[in-house]
Amino acid sequence: MTSTQPRPTTTYQPPVKQDAELDYEQVLDDLSSASVHRNFDPYIDIAWDAPEMAIVPDDPRWILSYTVDPIGRHPWYQSLPESEQIRLGMWRQANVAKVGLQFESILIRGLLQYSDRLPNGDKRFRYTTHEAKEECNHTLMFQELVNRIGMKTPGMRRWLRLLSPIVPLFSTITPTVFYFGVLAGEEPIDHIQKDFLRGKDGLHPAMSAVMELHVAEEARHISFAHNHLRATIPNKGRLTKFVLSIAMPIVMRVLCNAIVIPPAEFRKEFNVPREVMKDIFWESEQSKVFLAGVFGDVRMLAEQCGLMxxxxxxxxxxxxxxxxxxxxxxxPAYTAS
Structure with missing residues (x-):
């Protein structure tokens, strides 16, 4: 017999979000808000045409730092005449800026591909699009600096320049590995620039202005990558996490070399002996300490994600x-006990 009793009313209850997921969504809100209210334009916030920003020949402020730059502290570089130290320093800084804009270009393409696959309402869409916009400004800023220094520099090492159209595809194929690559590029540059800014006496004002603006916005970008990986990796299967734990240091080291080590054109331009290049990158004890120090934050992240x-x-x-x-x-490295 069919019952005439009314069915109980049911209402849809959305899944209860875990604390970690709620925290991640709050981070996305905060980062997006910061991108709106604390953003920079390199053609407004940098006084490129101010007299003190002029880039002139034989300016000793282009001599590479002994305490920060691996090349600057090497005895071979220290033995060069001052004029050659300046010329090499200008080439080196211009090439670092060129590497920065090439890396940002790869990142922009990857971020846009990644955000294109996100569902409606996903808060990551807004933040990653904000970040892509900021990275576009960084490419303008870096290229402006390269143009004003006036050195013909290629940027990244040749093999990575050739592969650069392919790298953004990882953002949709294996997003976690893509964000490993993001940190592999951002962490070394951020680490070096912060070391420069901590002791920026003698740094050319053009370099200082570019670094200050870049470091300020890069803090958001690195924060997003850290929070994204902390929120997504723990939910993956045991085998996947094991594979990622092995992939992470490999991606860090390979891309760090590609970004930090100058291309072959550098050695040819300044007749740098091969043994000197090997000593600087990374056979000397000082360079080994520098290399390990670059990834202190990433090792902390690996522990937090369960990848150690x-x-x-x-x-x-x-x-x-x-x-x-x-x-x-x-x-900072100097706070180590």
Missing amino acids: NPASRRVWRALGIDGRNSRFRSE
């Missing part, structure tokens, strides 16, 4: 990028 295990620790060590983890993001 006995096997992955061996990979970090074999690649020369193991060491003490940062206690907090952007911890």
